[in-house]
Amino acid sequence: MHPFTSFIVAVFLLLLIGLLCLTTRRNMIRLLIGVEILFNAANLNFIALSIQRAGFIDPLGQMIVLMAIVLDGCVVAVGLVMTLNAYRHYGTLDVRKLRRLRW
């Protein structure tokens, strides 16, 4: 078995968990966490793939992951502000209550 196969399996599991979280959860914070999990799946994939050639660790993948985490932080910050504002208007964190706009 290739050394990074286990990582790839983990990536797929994370992806699955993230998508499940996005589709089944109602709480806004949990939805944000779902997005986070998806981002981290991608990051893990980078790291896993950067060691695919034996005896050589590619700096490119690692570098990109560092930058991606920064970007990720910005995204989540905006998401949290959004959630905060939504809570102010609706008094709840339940996304099902955000129903003012139709399809």
Added chain:
Amino acid sequence: MSQLYPLTQILIIPLAATPVVYLYARKMGRSAGYVAAIPLAYTLLLLLTLLPEAAKGVKHLESYTWAPSIGLTFGLLADGLSIWMMITINLLALLMSIYSVRYIDHRVKELFGGESPSTAYASYYALYLLYEVGMMGTVMSTNLIQFYLFYELMLVPSWLLINNYGYGDRERVGLLYFLWTHVGAVILLVGILSTYWITGSFEFSALSLIAAKPQAPFIVAAFLIGFLTKMAVFGLHLWLPDTYTQAPTSITALLSPAMSGIAPYAIVRFIVVPMYPVYQRFQPILVAWALITLIYGGLMSLAQDDVKRYLAYSSMSQMGYILLGVASMSTLGTSGAIFHYVSHGFGKCILFAVAGALLYRIGTLSISRMGGLADRMPVTATLTLLGIFTIAGVPPTSGFMSKWMIFAGVFDGPLSTSLMGISAATVILLMTVITIAYGLWIVKRIFFGPLAEGLEMVEDPPASMEAPLIILAVIAILVGLYPRIVSDCLFSALSALHV
């Protein structure tokens, strides 16, 4: 003349006059109709100077580059086939703009009450000129995209005119009109785009290259659906009765005779001339379709009480004649179809304008509430009779010559040998009798018999509404007495068809 670019002027001058007329109408109100007539009179003169050349079979072409990267040129063409179309459209537009002065004044006052806004006149005449430019451009085009451009360009102003100045539930009717003809037009567009990928060009002259290709029947079918929708043949006519009835009368007088008739012209130009062999395969369908349209329109018009609705169905039946002429596949019949476009233009324009005059004086179009008006409106009665004669083809009007040419074409052409041809000929002869019968019957109900109640004080419409119609009637008779000025042009352009 050729160094003066007359065709470009014919297109540009009314277009350039649009803002002038708009601003004039903002200041001066209804008299803008006379101002709008000035550029139209000038372009009519230009057209008449081109007439002698066209009669000899000379083509007058002006072309410019437009968007070379996608194979577009901008060309303007006047030849024997199109010159009389252009003259008819221009003449009708000129006369109707004078007619509109009083008529649209009446309509605007009806719509807005006492203090009618000057913008209403301004936008009417601006749209009117744009509509005229659209129709002229369609007839003058030399390439398919340019044709489509003007074909749609005449749709938008006419729709707005119906939408803003029409009667009844004009918004629904306008939408119906726009969507029907627009769907027809986009199907036409598919045909046009397909030709580009076969010939690599949008020029009319390249259309003949398609004839031998396997895709040709599909392209011809797409073209036909597009044009027959505009022509409102049976089955594709659902938009027609409401539109013609509810449109302002001065616009109906252009919609019916001038605009619908561009479709048969385009069939001749796009299909009959360049793709004769392919077209032959469609002939039986078209003949049958023309006959159904003719009969249906004729019978439906018998049942109408509203004058404009009666005229609308009668237009449909006349379009059946024109289509039959086109479907006859002979020089004589095709020329007759275009000729009949011209005489139908004169006749139907008079009749719709008379309907507008009745509306102007009496305020109703219901035939059952009229009667005995000949004493009170002698000029109108005479004009109506002349209009009916022109449409039904009674000598010496031009309608007689054009119908005679269609019949001769049907008997003379490839149709005459088949059973279908014989039956078609029988049917159209019968229908001609019916046409004149219902025409005269209408005249009797409106103008003769005892005077209907409440119409004692009615009199002829004002001179500015009558004069244009009298001019039209005189021209119709002159062309009827001396038909060669029309037929020479057509024969010179279509002689190649002769089989």
Added chain:
Amino acid sequence: MINIPIPLLVLLLGGGVLPLIGLMAERLHVKWLREGWTILIQALALYSVYPLYREVRAAEGRILLKYLPGGAPPLGGCFEIDVLGVYMAGCISLLALLVAIYSTRYMEHEGRLTEFYTLFTLMNAGMVGVAMAGDFFTLFVFWEMMCISSYVLVSFMKHRPGPIEAGFKYFMMSATGSAFLLLSMSLLYGMTGTLNFAYASASLKAVEPTPWLLLLFTTLLIGFGIKSAIVPFHTWLPDAHPEAPGPISAMLSGIVIETGLYALTRVIYLTFPVSIFKPTFAALSVVTMTLANILALLQSDLKRMLAYSSISQIGYMLVGISTGTAYGLMGALLHIFNHSLMKGLAFLCAGSIVHQLGSREISEMRGLGRRMPFTSLSLSIALLGLGGVPTTNGFVSKFILFSSAIGAGMPILAVIGVLNSALSMAYYLRVIITLAARGEASAEEAPAIMVGISLLMALLIVIFGVWPQPVIRYADIASKCLLQGVGRYLSAVMGP
């Protein structure tokens, strides 16, 4: 010297300085300082596109390479600018300049204007960066810059619940899209060991489709598709675009979703052979056009209707992209430019109407044509253009798009396209009829600047409709860059 293309540099620096300028304006009470600065920045960006174009034309193989500090490809980031990138930058800057001028009056009574203009400038910087990026990671950074700015701009009116709700929906969908994008990047990295487009293209273009490649394609499609509102991923758009402030709606619908489509096209064309994505794109375009047009018919809210119309226009662009020919791509690129003018104008006019009338319901706009004649006229021209009526630029690009479908042997697609186009007239006309009708709506004509911008754009629509040659010329060169210039693109980076 910082090695960044000039328009991008202008926008980034301008956007970076804007908070200071804003602070100065507030402390010193100088009116119009930040507005003036924003307009200046946008004008400079637009102006500097032309020297960049000259530079690109002069460069070897007509591709300009600019390495970022940190090393050359395949490891370091770079900008790889061809005529296509310049074309997109031109479209973006033109619309941004017009919208910036418009928003000076539209937004003048709002608070937090410094933030607004900063975000606006940074969003444009992000888009220009996306248009010029030469590797996937640079693209991603600018992509996120554009996305994050637009999230905040959509919910800028945070005192109302609508924008917050729409913003949250937009944020969730778009952030998921970004995550998928990152995932697709990692897959691309895993397969090729690089993120540079040229290197990736060289190692993937000729490869037989494998499940991994298919996975890459799917993740790319989801990632970019969400941003460009291709139908199964469109649900955020009809909420987010109407709820945003008027000028931002114009930017979002006019160019942001097209930037998403541009990025999708760029990546897909570089890394996959046409035969893989052609059927998928054709199917997506049919679904996108049809569904969006049907849903648009049902709307009673003007901005919402325009938002659905944007989705259907994306469908038309997909027709051109799915053909895989230079002609079809030219149509799509031309439509991107034309649509940015038309939809930008439509949303700006809708913004003016909302600004003056205070309502977005179409039924309440009866008689507005007499009260706001210039705005109504511009809106009518924009709507007719969107419907594809000749003499507007919308007709030119639509006819090229449908024509290209026939040329690529997909006449059914063309027929569906034109029928959709005819159907779409129904809802455009409904608005025009309402405006032209007589009614009670009481509102005054919008301020002069807003009307001026609207009329200018309406004029441009007609001018480019009657005389499309100049834009067609650039779109033509740009489309050939994407299709035939791949070889040049590779050799520019990797050496001959």
